[in-house]
Amino acid sequence: MKHITIKDVAKKLNVSISTVSRAFNDKYDIKKETRDLILQTAQELGYRPNPIARKLIQQRSFNIGIVVPEFENSFFPQIMLGAQEVLHNKGYQVLIMQSNYSWEIERKNVETLVDNMVDGLIISLTSEKQNNEYYKELLKQDIPIVFFNRAVDEIPASKVLFDDFKWALFATEHLIMQGYRDIVHLTGTHNLTLTKNRLRGFEQAHRKHKLPPGKIISCGFKMEDGERIAQELIDRNEIPRAIFAANDSCAIGAMNVFKQHGYKIPNDIAIVGFTESKLAKHTYPSLTSVEQPTRDIGQTSANLLLEQIENKGFFVPQTIILNGRLNVRDSSIKIK
Amino acid sequence: MKHITIKDVAKKLNVSISTVSRAFNDKYDIKKETRDLILQTAQELGYRPNPIARKLIQQRSFNIGIVVPEFENSFFPQIMLGAQEVLHNKGYQVLIMQSNYSWEIERKNVETLVDNMVDGLIISLTSEKQNNEYYKELLKQDIPIVFFNRAVDEIPASKVLFDDFKWALFATEHLIMQGYRDIVHLTGTHNLTLTKNRLRGFEQAHRKHKLPPGKIISCGFKMEDGERIAQELIDRNEIPRAIFAANDSCAIGAMNVFKQHGYKIPNDIAIVGFTESKLAKHTYPSLTSVEQPTRDIGQTSANLLLEQIENKGFFVPQTIILNGRLNVRDSSIKIK
DNA sequence: ATTTTTATCGGAAACGTTTCCGATAGTTGT
DNA sequence: ACAACTATCGGAAACGTTTCCGATAAAAAT
Known part of the structure; x- marks a missing residue:
């Protein structure tokens, strides 16, 4: 046939x-x-x-490409849902690819998407360096791109970001106001802007409340990272009174190890996470965490992209910074 | 430029x-x-x-399309990871779309993928009825498709499935052997084959152990479904001794409500879930659940699809049924 | 009644490739 | 030395559309 x-x-x-x-x-x-x-x-x-033939001559596809590092943690999936909502409404189809936290794969992803003549791209960067030149080249070719979650200043494109500094400050402040001192920060993956901003927020909170600077431990975003650090702290008998972790996975990993060793949360150690994961509500005790407006991030990115597509050529890149929320739960309730 | x-x-x-x-x-x-x-x-x-032009003349794209209902629950994401692994190795790129549990969107997804001339499709059905004719039509046009997780007999395509019956039986048996009686089954979404099979397994376990048939409650796959049912049971004061839920979300929803009302898990109510979610390990108490071989499902689907692509025309549909594992955790440990 | 406009359509080029067929020149065999 | 082959390349059709340009006939205007 x-x-x-x-x-x-x-x-x-x-x-x-x-x-x-x-x-x-x-x-x-x-x-x-x-x-x-x-x-x-x-x-x-x-x-x-046949849209292939149509694309060939029209040079447009009504397809939008989204590239994310992974979607195991419901953070990116929720964002994609938001984006898909507005994109579908405007008659666009959404093609998704995952880079698996590899910038080489990310590069290949973007290439196939571009080769398939998507009308625009929504991207969360995996590396803040490796593909920069490539993205600049794409932008020169007038291909609409908006970055979210992770982005670099160097690339002159639209971005929708989260105010990591502010919310890290709030999260830390929350611990301080609950009466906790000797707070340790478990940082995210090294060299990421987002990691640095959360760290800055942590430090600023201490300064603001005239406290001596808190201790900083380089950790990472994975559950194993949190587990490893907790184990090290236990081995060295350097148990902090409270922990502000750069994300939930890491926080939960640490919490588990501490619990296994008989420490009570929050009575012995209070914990606050970041980037509300699905787990936060269900851990024991439930985890206090900063929630990012995932759906909103997706929608805003999509809208920005559409604007850019419609005003191709004379569009000025915008950066939109969205607000979050601190979900206070059992893992950080007040000291008695 | x-x-x-x-x-x-x-x-x-x-x-x-x-x-x-x-x-x-x-x-x-x-x-x-x-x-x-x-x-x-x-x-x-x-x-x-330009691959667009190439596609136009070669009628192939080295792209594979995957359609799933959602990816918030790490079940589908893990499967996609598995599929992506083998497909990347063979030089294929993977385009993903989500149907949001709507068969209309699923239809549109598949259409755009086909329009984009993907060389094959990997699909988890949202409806077991609505698009059947369409899929049959696609198969007649010799478009390689493999279905996974959810499929229907009516469509003569390759499938990779899970032995829901067997593992529901094992899960129920586990509860029985731990000494629990008066076990209730919370079923999944109505009319799904997978729901029926899990139910059958539940019943068979009772027969096998010469027990009176267990009680069956129509529930659903979402957390709210579990919460609702638990609330109803409490209101009617019909507290079961143990629960076998058709999936983890539902199980966790129920567990939460029971806990809020002061019931102890598993001392008052034991619970077993299905389709190991990321949450299972982290709930309190941790949730016993049947784990599906997600990565394997993805890999097998991909391999099947590749076979089919290479032997286009004279390929006979296969159905592969994979095995799982019962992860025993605190929510169902032995009665004292 | 003749000219001008309008509505409706067909022809053909174009998009960027692949691929079949044939042309040319060099190479081999006898 | 002549036929037959081989290696290497160019020309042109094809894939399935869109779109520009022009043609035709009917409608409107003069």
Whole structure:
């Protein structure tokens, strides 16, 4: 069973292919009756315009590409849901690829997406260096891109970000106001802007409350990282009174190890996480965490991208910073 | 800055476009030196063959489409990781779309993927009815598809499935052997084969151990479903001794409500879930659950699809059923 | 009644490739 | 030395559309 092409329906009705094409696209230049006739017989024959051919000549696809590092943690999935919502409404389809935290794969992802002539890209960077030149090149070629979550100043594109500094400050302040001192910060992956900002927030909170600087331990974003650090702290008998972790996975990893060793949360050690994960509500005790407006991030990114697509050429990059929320739970309740 | 096409590099070297094309594709019919020269100058010019045009004529894309209902629960993401692994190795790129549990969106997803000329599709059905005719049509057009997780007999395609019956039986048996009686089954979404199979397993376990049939409550797959049912049971004061839920979300929802009302897990109520979610390890108490071999499902699906692509035309659909594991945790430990 | 406009359509080029067919020149065999 | 082959390349059709340009006939204007 071969593909049914525009020629088949043209032949069937003894009209030219231009006319059939017009039936599908033009608003004028075609009689209403012939249009209806064509549309109807096309339907009967099961004809669908081949978008590959269409792309080739129109140079646009009504497809949007999204590239994220992973989607195991419901953070990115929720963002994608938000983006998909507004994109679908505008008639765009969403193609998703995951880079697996590898910048090489990310590069390949973006390349295939571009090769498939997506009209725009929404990207969360895996590396803050490796592909920068490539992205600059893409932007020069006038391909609309908006970055979210992770971005670099160096790349002149639209971004939607989270105020990591502010919310890290709030989170730390929360611990301080609950009466905790001797707070340790477990940082995220090294060299990431977002890591640095959370760290800055942590430090600022101490300064603001005239406390001596808190201890900083380089950790990482994975659960194993948190487990490892907790174990080290126990081994060295350097148990802090409270922990502010750069994300939830790391916080939960640490919490588990501490619990296994008989420490009570929060009575012995209070813990606050970051980037509300699905787990936070269900751990024991439940984990206090900063929640990012995931759906909003997705929607805002999508809207920014659409704007950019429509005003191609003379669009000035914007950076939008969104607000979050601190979900206070059992892991950091007040000291008695 | 315009796209650089094959013509540009042909002109630059005073060769024909056929020769350039051959440089990129043929193994013979071209002198080694010219090939190297062409490849090199192509590189310098920044030329990349336009896959859209290539698709148009070759009718293949080296892209594979995956359609899943969602990816918030790490079940599908892990499967996709597995699939991506083997597909990347074979030079395929993976395009992902989410149907959001809507068969209309699923339909649109598949259509755009097909329109984009993916070489094959990996799909987890959202509805067991609505799109059946459409899928049959696609198969008639010789488009390779493999279904996983959810599938229907009616569609003659390859499938990789889980033995829901067997593992529901094991899970129930586990509760029985731990000494629990008066076990209630919270079923999944109505009418799904997978729901029926888990139910059958639950019943079979009772028969096998010569117990009176267990109580069955129609529930659903979401956390709210579990919460609702638990609340109802409490209101009616019909507290069971143990629960086998059709999935983890539902199990956790119920567990939370019971806990809030002062019931102890497992001392008052034991609980077993299904389809190991990331949460299971971290709830309090940790949740016993049947783990599906997610990565394996992805890999197997991909391999099946590749086989099918290579033997297009004379390929007989296979159904592969994979094995799981029962992760015993605190929520179902032995009665004292 | 003749000219001008309008509505509707067909022809053909274009998008960027691949691939079949044939041309040319050099190489081998007899 | 002549036929037959081989290696290497160019020309052109094809993939399935869109779109520009022009053609035709009917409608409107003069």
